[in-house]
Amino acid sequence: MSQASVAVPNPVPVQIPLREIVPWAVFAGILALLVLFFVSTESGAVELFSSNGLLHEFVHDGRHLLAFPCH
Ligand SMILES: [Zn+2]
Numbered sequence: 001m002s003q004a005s006v007a008v009p010n011p012v013p014v015q016i017p018l019r020e021i022v023p024w025a026v027f028a029g030i031l032a033l034l035v036l037f038f039v040s041t042e043s044g045a046v047e048l049f050s051s052n053g054l055l056h057e058f059v060h061d062g063r064h065l066l067a068f069p070c071h
Contacts, residue, residue, distance in 0.1 A: 040068045 040063065042048060043056035063070050 039063055039066065044068075044070065 038055065039059045042059075043051060043053060044063070049055065060070070
């Protein structure tokens with residue numbers, strides 16, 4: 001009985017320089033803050049866009065899930 005061996009290359013971790021990550025991290029942070037604003041505050045304490053409550057209804061479950069004061 002012969003055993004065939006398969007050469008599996010060792011995985012090498014890819015190094016991503018911090019200089020390339022920072023702009024994407026800032027972008028993701030701004031996007032996250034924007035989403036957080038719309039879920040937590042828009043159509044509640046502040047209404048920047050008059051959506052007649054549609055925006056509030058759209059994020060209403062998320063608002064309750066994250067324990068933001070609602071009604
Ligand atoms: Zn509510």
